[in-house]
Amino acid sequence: MFIKIDNKSSLPNYLQIENQIKQLILKGELKQGDKLPSIRSLSAELNIAIITIKRAYEELEKDHIVFTEAGKGVFVAPIDQSEIKRSIAEELRSELAKTVNKAKSFGFSDEEIEEMIRSVYE
Amino acid sequence: MNDYVVSIKDLMITYSDFRLMIEELNLNKGYVYGLIGKNGSGKTTLLDALLDLIPHCEDDVRIFGQRIKDNEVAIKNRIAYVSDDFVFPGNYNLNKVAKDIAPFYERFDEKCFNQLINKFGLSKYTKFKDMSKGSQNKAYIAFALSHGADLIVMDEPTANLDPIARKDILDVLYEIMSEEDKTIIFSTHITSDLDKIADHVILLDQGRIQFNLPKDKLEEECCKVFLEEIDENIRPYLKGIKRHANGYEALCINSTRFMDDDRYQFSRATIEDIMYYWEIKNE
Numbered sequence: 001m002f003i004k005i006d007n008k009s010s011l012p013n014y015l016q017i018e019n020q021i022k023q024l025i026l027k028g029e030l031k032q033g034d035k036l037p038s039i040r041s042l043s044a045e046l047n048i049a050i051i052t053i054k055r056a057y058e059e060l061e062k063d064h065i066v067f068t069e070a071g072k073g074v075f076v077a078p079i080d081q082s083e084i085k086r087s088i089a090e091e092l093r094s095e096l097a098k099t100v101n102k103a104k105s106f107g108f109s110d111e112e113i114e115e116m117i118r119s120v121y122e
Numbered sequence: 123m124n125d126y127v128v129s130i131k132d133l134m135i136t137y138s139d140f141r142l143m144i145e146e147l148n149l150n151k152g153y154v155y156g157l158i159g160k161n162g163s164g165k166t167t168l169l170d171a172l173l174d175l176i177p178h179c180e181d182d183v184r185i186f187g188q189r190i191k192d193n194e195v196a197i198k199n200r201i202a203y204v205s206d207d208f209v210f211p212g213n214y215n216l217n218k219v220a221k222d223i224a225p226f227y228e229r230f231d232e233k234c235f236n237q238l239i240n241k242f243g244l245s246k247y248t249k250f251k252d253m254s255k256g257s258q259n260k261a262y263i264a265f266a267l268s269h270g271a272d273l274i275v276m277d278e279p280t281a282n283l284d285p286i287a288r289k290d291i292l293d294v295l296y297e298i299m300s301e302e303d304k305t306i307i308f309s310t311h312i313t314s315d316l317d318k319i320a321d322h323v324i325l326l327d328q329g330r331i332q333f334n335l336p337k338d339k340l341e342e343e344c345c346k347v348f349l350e351e352i353d354e355n356i357r358p359y360l361k362g363i364k365r366h367a368n369g370y371e372a373l374c375i376n377s378t379r380f381m382d383d384d385r386y387q388f389s390r391a392t393i394e395d396i397m398y399y400w401e402i403k404n405e
Contacts, residue, residue, distance in 0.1 A: 007317065010390055012341035044300040047292070050153060051321035055338040094382070101384065 001030075001037055003046055013048065017056035019091075022065065022084050025076060036066060036074040063087050127151045127273055127305040128172065129184040135167055135176065142167045142329040152302055154295070156320035157309035158397055164329040165309040166205075169277050172307075173203060185273065199228050202271035204262050204279045212251030216244060219265055229270030238264040242290055255282040260291070267294060274298070276308035280315060288312065292319055313393040323393060325400060332400060344396050345377040348387040356380055362399030373399030 003020045005013050024030040036042075039057060043050045057074055060066045065084060067077050103113045128149040135142040142164040149155055157165050170176045172183055174190045183189065190197050210219060216239060224230040239246060242260040250258055259282050266274065280288045292315060298304050299319075310316060316323060323340055325332040335343075350369040352360070359379070360372040373391060380386050391399070 007392075008390070010388070012338060012390075014338045014341070040300040040302065044296040047296055047318060049319055049321050049337055050299060051336050052338055055336075 001042065003042075003048075005046070005048055013052045014055035014059065015091075017048070017053060018059050019088065021056065021060060022088060025065065025079060026081060026084055030076050032076050032079050034076045035072075036076070038073060125151065125187075126184070127186065128307070129187075130172070131182055133168075133171055133178060133182040135171055135178055140164070140167075140329060142171070144168065144331060147324070147331065147334065149305060149307060151305050152299075153305060153321040154299060154319050155305075155307040155322045155324060156313075156316035156393070157307060157324050157326060158311075158313060158316065158393065159309075159326035160401060163326040165326055166207075166277055167329070168326065169205070169275055169307070169309060173201065173275060199226075199269075200272045202266035202269065202274040202276075204259075204266045204275070205277040206259075206281065207277075208262065209258070210250050210262070213249050215247050215249050216261055216264070217246045219261075220246075223265070224269070227269035231268050231270060235264060235268035238268060238294065241294070242287070256284065256287060259283060260287060263291060263294075267298065272304060274304065274306045274308075276306070278310055279308055280310060280312055288315060295319060313397065316393050320393075323396075325397065327401070340393075340396065341390070343377050344373060344375055344391050345388045346391045346395060346399075347372055347374040347377070347380075348389075349385060351385075353385070356386070361404075362402040363404040364402075372404075 001021075001024070003017055005016055007013075009016060011019075021030065021036070030036075036057065037045070039050055039053045042048070042053050057066065057068075061068060061074070063083075064077055064080075065087075066074050068074050100113055103116070108116075126148040128147070130144050130147040132146075133142065133144040140162070157168070159165050167176070171178045172185070174183075180189065180191075185197055186200065188197060210223070214222075216235075220230075220232060220235060224232070224235070239261075242264055244257060244261055244264065248257075250261065253261065259279065263276075263279055266276075280291055283291065295306060296319065299306070320337055322334060322336050324334045347356075347360070348369055348371050349356070352363070352370055356374065359374050359376040361375060363370055363372040373396060374380060374386075374388070377388055381388060
């Protein structure tokens with residue numbers, strides 16, 4: 001499972017891992033019932049601290065995106081795309097808000113900002 | 123019942139100009155603990171006391187649930203120790219170490235030892251006194267990590283190593299940690315190593331623990347913050363306040379509480395940042 005940590009990102013490492021796993025699920029690269037790598041093997045493979053991966057897995061479990069089967073491992077739960085999207089939406093929204101506020105602080109109008117967002121779609 | 127690998131309670135060591143006072147410190151099995159602090163904060167004293175290398179009260183330290191003195195050989199068999207102070211005799215080489223010293227350890231693994239020697243680019247026959255400081259460090263580490271220790275204690279293990287050598291050491295530590303029951307505690311100034319591998323970070327200052335936090339909590343809660351004004355709500359949570367032309371900069375130690383407030387601009391703090399802001403006085 002390929003995960004990349006960006007140490008310069010404003011997001012804590014565990015959150016980055018969480019988001020990337022959600023992405024893999026939304027993209028279909030991780031499917032319902034797939035077993036996630038063990039925390040320790042992933043830690044050794046990606047050179048990330050064990051507790052960071054543990055926290056990511058715990059948060060995913062809290063969101064019912066994965067579940068733990070005692071003695072067997074952590075598995076992808078039945079996928080609810082809209083649920084996963086909703087769990088990321090709040091974060092995306094606050095990142096957008098930061099960018100919009102930044103633009104406003106430079107004097108961009110609402111229309112100019114909307115035009116900028118539209119141009120990003122292309 | 124506690125299952126801690128290391129359990130410290132009311133450990134006090136007094137020197138003429140310094141006192142180490144650890145009320146409580148428990149290390150869980152299976153994690154990497156990073157110990158940071160200024161020079162003179164007590165890191166070496168703490169690790170020395172942990173291993174009975176300096177005298178202390180009988181009842182304040184437990185390793186694997188026991189006092190070292192109650193089962194010394196069995197316990198020390200399971201501990202690996204790396205430190206600048208600890209040296210093999212100068213006219214020894216790694217080959218002699220394998221012949222003379224390794225037999226003291228029940229689980230010495232010669233194959234693993236040879237692999238590490240290769241990986242670290244060491245020679246088995248060069249005498250320690252003829253090795254560079256960095257190579258000596260790597261040699262001690264190679265031996266320490268080859269006898270199946272369950273607790274690995276290291277005092278500034280990578281201080282003399284170049285970045286490539288440090289990466290090699292970290293690689294080996296990650297491999298070791300992929301087993302469920304190994305525990306590492308190491309003190310270091312090279313906080314970028316801890317950013318990578320530490321699961322918990324312990325900050326020591328003037329002989330006392332300032333915090334002992336899991337790294338995910340540390341990243342989440344301890345962030346650099348830039349503010350135009352200091353509200354009395356946030357002030358108690360700020361450390362190392364610095365004044366700038368158009369505002370203040372500080373470390374916020376409860377960032378999740380204030381993260382959504384537009385007045386404050388948060389950015390990630392590295393462990394080095396955290397150490398720095400924690401130490402400096404407010405302006």
